[in-house]
Amino acid sequence: MPSKKVSLPSDACQTCPAYAQLEQMGIKVGNFDRVVALAGNPNTGKSTLFNALTGLKQHTGNWPGKTVTRAEGGYQFNGVKYKLVDLPGTYSLLSASQDEEVARDFLLFGQPDCTIVVTDATALERNLNLVLQVLEITDRVVVAVNLIDEARRKGLEVDTRTLSRDLGVPAVPIIARTGEGLMTLLTTVAEVIEGQIVTRPLRVSSTPEFQQAVSELATMIEELLPGIPNARWLAIRLLDGDTRVQKALLSGELAEIVARQSQADVQFSKKIALAGRQ
């Protein structure tokens, strides 16, 4: 697919140097500088956002569960090449169904440079449950509050400033269908990656005994698997008795995935993006 310049109805002028520009790169994700993951509840418009940014034609459908595999595409923003990974929608990161596992494994082991959690402004509370769980796994998160037009029609107004302050990560209002807010979103993502925006993600505090147990176990995991990201989250899952994580630890899969994720899976997912259909 040829890369092409599009003029998204942008709000570029309010936010950035006048030359900010987006170039959709389709599936040309061979050499990229940054990896950005798209997570979120089902049917919040992740694939719509994915298509708008990459220029690909990933199927979107108005039903939860449309995306069951991850798709990858690319875009270039202000000269930096980003690989964008569209993950299946999930309500939580604790469940065991296969589509949710795809999302969880990538966030855990794919080590994206930044994760955009797409939320539905008309059902923010339910969506925040996932946001809080993602914040447990990674620091570099931008919350995209999508469907603000739909919310407005329903008489709901989302104050993204308050939301940002409470979550400790930036929250950006967008309308993925029309492209509104995308420039601000991309600028914010870039600034989080480059460290111009420092995030202080909210970690939901449970009891002190629990926090103590988590940090003890996390230290052990880091000793066992040096360089593993998200030891803290793995510790929580092990304390919870997550059999999938237990098995992954015993079989050496965890160590293996860390090494493998970056190569083979990219090939596989590229094929899916290429097919663009399910």
Next chain:
Amino acid sequence: MQANDVLAKAELLRRQLSSSFRDEIVKSLYAEAERIARRAVKVHGDRTYDLDQQIDRLITSPLTGLPIMLLLLAVVIWTTVEGANLVSEALAAVLFGIGDAMRALFVQANLPWWITGFVWDGVYRGLAWVVSVMFPPMAIFFPAFTLLEDLGFLPRVAFNLDWLFKKAGAHGKQALTMTMGFGCNAAGVVSTRIIDSPRERLIAILTNNFVPCNGRFPTLIMLATVFVAAGFQGWVTSLIAAATVVGVVLIGIGFTFLMSLLLSRTILKGEASAFTLELPPYRRPDILRILYTSLIDRTLFVLWRAIQTAAPAGAVIWILANLPFGSSNLAAAIASWLDPFGHLLGLDGVILLAYVIAIPANEIVVPTMMMMYLGAGMMVEGPGTAEAIRTLLIGQHGWTLLTAVNLMLFALLHNPCGTTILTIYKETKSVKWATVSVVITLGTAFLVTFLTASLARLMGWA
């Protein structure tokens, strides 16, 4: 430091924690989400009139829900039948016209008979059939289906059918994967990933083939139009044809439930699990995107696949029909060898042979069959018209209403196409389950057609 040490430590720590720590984690998560949402979201007093809920009350009501779904299905199929007939005949006339003209050119140029035959009677005719029979229904059905998908109708279907699937011991989300099967069974099989429980997912995979995919719709539409609706005149014809196809689809859905029930009582025993399904808001569909998705990604994709298998199939048929064997040719010999078995099922040897050749793609069954009936001969009246097909099948090859009905049932129930079988293998990573999927569908198809044929003969209907 060993992995086992970490697990042991986790076990120890877990026992030291109070027993309710899990609930506390989840509770604090929810409380935090609620607190943040309350601070960030302002609700304006004048909430607009909620049309969505009004529509949902109708569509998901136990009284009106199912009839509305049925009506929508009927409207989609009727539009497809009506529209496809017009376009199919025109397309066939053009494509076969080109073929005849080119054939004449080849003859004039004194090229060897087998080159002319292989290219124009074999490969080209196979292609022309597939394009003229398949393209029109798909170009109408896929956009209609994508429109419903975009509106947000699919989850409502799942909502309405949930109790039925639960009764069958299957997962309510199977309604979604079943609906995807109407587009393509291979896609339907992949979409079963949304089902958490491996048991229920297997049921959804093994029964997906009982809804006719777009490759099989043209077969059903053609048979319904040419045979069942033939006795009627005028505008009623397409209504009868559409009603017949809807009937066949309902039989397919019936078999989906029956087989799910059977599986969940025998080799895949278990209880149906509970799940939550979100009903998304209705959204204004993006017409351009729908056209792109349905025409480029779906229609042309399926058509291209059909063309890729139709060309070699056309070649195989032509070769089989022109290789001498005994007093006739190889195709006729195989067909007559299969004939007794075919007769038992209310079909004939040619139909069965066509199904064997069409294993890679169901789409090409009818074209394959037609070409074998035609052999080296040519149709007199222009091959695309219903009249010509009737003359050929009833007049020259002894078809009856039973043949047409049983062929529809066979098309509905028989084994998945090659792509779907491969997809089932990939999704289950098991040769056993891929085999089971073939055995139960083919077994059902044989059993059902055998029973209807026997019944019809017993009652003296055929």
